[in-house]
Amino acid sequence: MTQPSFRDTFAQDMPPMQAGPGPRTAKQLGDVVLRVRGLKKNFGDAVVLDGIDFEMRAGEVVGVIGPGGVGKSVFVKICCGLLEPDDGAIELLGQDLLAIDQKSKQRLRERVGLVFQNYALFDFMTVGENVAFPMVQRGTAKPDEILVKVQERLAEVDLPNVRHLMPNELSGGMKKRVGLARANINDPELIFFDDPTAGLDPVTSSKIFNLIRRTQAQRNSTCLVISHDIDRMRPACDRYVLLLDGRVHFRGTETDAMRSQDPIVQEFFRKGDGSKAGAA
Numbered sequence: 001m002t003q004p005s006f007r008d009t010f011a012q013d014m015p016p017m018q019a020g021p022g023p024r025t026a027k028q029l030g031d032v033v034l035r036v037r038g039l040k041k042n043f044g045d046a047v048v049l050d051g052i053d054f055e056m057r058a059g060e061v062v063g064v065i066g067p068g069g070v071g072k073s074v075f076v077k078i079c080c081g082l083l084e085p086d087d088g089a090i091e092l093l094g095q096d097l098l099a100i101d102q103k104s105k106q107r108l109r110e111r112v113g114l115v116f117q118n119y120a121l122f123d124f125m126t127v128g129e130n131v132a133f134p135m136v137q138r139g140t141a142k143p144d145e146i147l148v149k150v151q152e153r154l155a156e157v158d159l160p161n162v163r164h165l166m167p168n169e170l171s172g173g174m175k176k177r178v179g180l181a182r183a184n185i186n187d188p189e190l191i192f193f194d195d196p197t198a199g200l201d202p203v204t205s206s207k208i209f210n211l212i213r214r215t216q217a218q219r220n221s222t223c224l225v226i227s228h229d230i231d232r233m234r235p236a237c238d239r240y241v242l243l244l245d246g247r248v249h250f251r252g253t254e255t256d257a258m259r260s261q262d263p264i265v266q267e268f269f270r271k272g273d274g275s276k277a278g279a280a
């Protein structure tokens, strides 16, 4: 008998919900999952990253903030292997990202989730197919296993009944949640969120940050969250890194930031939306 295709399985109704594997920690809490040293990136004459040192430990949620155009998205793209730096070293989940071959890099990427700054859902695929995509690409699970996982991940983001819809039938907040479900599909140890609430209203933004914290706690994952929305990201983040002029200008907890006498740090943390602070 031939194996049903992924698309055939997805066209059917859901099988009954099954218990998931539960939280998983490939790394012990506290182990370094990402270590960046002296990271540099130029585009032509424009110096974007000028020697970034950064570290994340398993189980942490770190907020990365900074003015628009400072290089936050570039930093994340380099850290997950989508863009090459000009200089520096990156240890991702214990491996030297810049030294490993393409195949190893691909395997490493499967352990990392990414929520893009725009929605980045495929508009020609259903929601369910979008969420399944990274797992289908990995090519190790059967269609019915994928379907069960998709159902679990969508339920986790409080969207149990949207699998058959197309992305253009969803609100902005729902699309962001689908992006979160997709980023979690392969049980990643580390997730990068690039501006997960861009363009959303304040109430929906708060819900997304609460959801990030909830899914992180359930899965014991490690998260890097880029945002301009310092007020609403607070419940999600353990500590922060502020990028300015290609460098780390501040690193610390919210308490450290509140005690800081640095006017730029004050502007970012006390006035809430620091997106224009420090901008030239």
Ligand SMILES: Nc1ncnc2c1ncn2[C@@H]1O[C@H](COP(=O)(O)OP(=O)(O)OP(=O)(O)O)[C@@H](O)[C@H]1O
Pocket: 043, 048, 066, 067, 068, 069, 070, 071, 072, 073, 074, 075, 117, 195
């Ligand atoms: N592929 C590219 N080619 C040339 N320049 C680029 C490229 N990607 C980014 N840049 C430039 O690098 C700088 C940093 O961009 P980046 O998107 O990382 O900013 P950001 O901090 O994420 O901003 P925002 O908060 O608006 O999302 C910008 O000046 C941008 O124009």
Ligand SMILES: [Mg+2]
Pocket: 072, 073, 074, 117, 194, 195
């Ligand atoms: Mg960006």
